[in-house]
Every structure is written in C-alpha cells, then in structure tokens.
Amino acid sequence: MHELSLMQSVVDICAARAAEQGADARVTHITLEVGLLAAVLPDSLRFCFEVCAKDTRLEGAGLEIIEIPGRARCLDCASEVSVTQLYDTCECGSFKLVVITGEELKIKQMEVEQCA
Numbered sequence: 001m002h003e004l005s006l007m008q009s010v011v012d013i014c015a016a017r018a019a020e021q022g023a024d025a026r027v028t029h030i031t032l033e034v035g036l037l038a039a040v041l042p043d044s045l046r047f048c049f050e051v052c053a054k055d056t057r058l059e060g061a062g063l064e065i066i067e068i069p070g071r072a073r074c075l076d077c078a079s080e081v082s083v084t085q086l087y088d089t090c091e092c093g094s095f096k097l098v099v100i101t102g103e104e105l106k107i108k109q110m111e112v113e114q115c116a
C-alpha cells in the first residue's frame, strides 16, 4: 500500500525532528500538503497515520490534510491549466504539460509539545 510507506516516512521525519527538541517532546499536530495528483487518498492517509503513529512520539497527534489541486503549464501554448490526473492533455490538444503543483506530499507544519 502506497499510502502506508508514505505515512511511515512522514512519521519517521516528524519523530526525528521532535527528538531534536527534547527527550520527552511529543508531536501534537501535523499539517500535510497533499497534491491531488499524488495518487494518494486523504482518508487512506488518515488511517495509515493512526497505524504508523502508534507507539511513537506522534501517537494521538492531530492530522490536518490540505489538498493541493493539480496545475500544469503547456509547453506548446504556454497556458496554465488545471489537471485532474497525470497525462491530461491541454485544451490546445498538446500532451506537453509540465506539472507545477499537485504532486507534492510534504509536511507543512508540525507542533511539538514538551511533556513533563
């Protein structure tokens, strides 16, 4: 499952960053930006987050997912078009679309709390 390995790396990165802030630091909230072209389902990401976060510094943390729509630029007519899937074509008929946004999956923000 694609989402599970993605979430595992997100959890690993966040846990490592939290660890830098103190031995007892816990992650309370993370915000992810997920491109709609990234071929991952937000619901599935949420489920995988619960699974991956268990027994880590992220257990019980809130997860916010911001969906980034797909945008691409056409190399033939230079217009910027919205795309819903990779390999969409431009209105001018060109296949030469370069994706600008929509493929990302990145950690936009995380909140860390020090536990006593």
Ligand SMILES: [Zn+2]
Pocket: 074, 075, 076, 077, 078, 079, 090, 091, 092, 093, 094
């Ligand atoms: Zn075009």
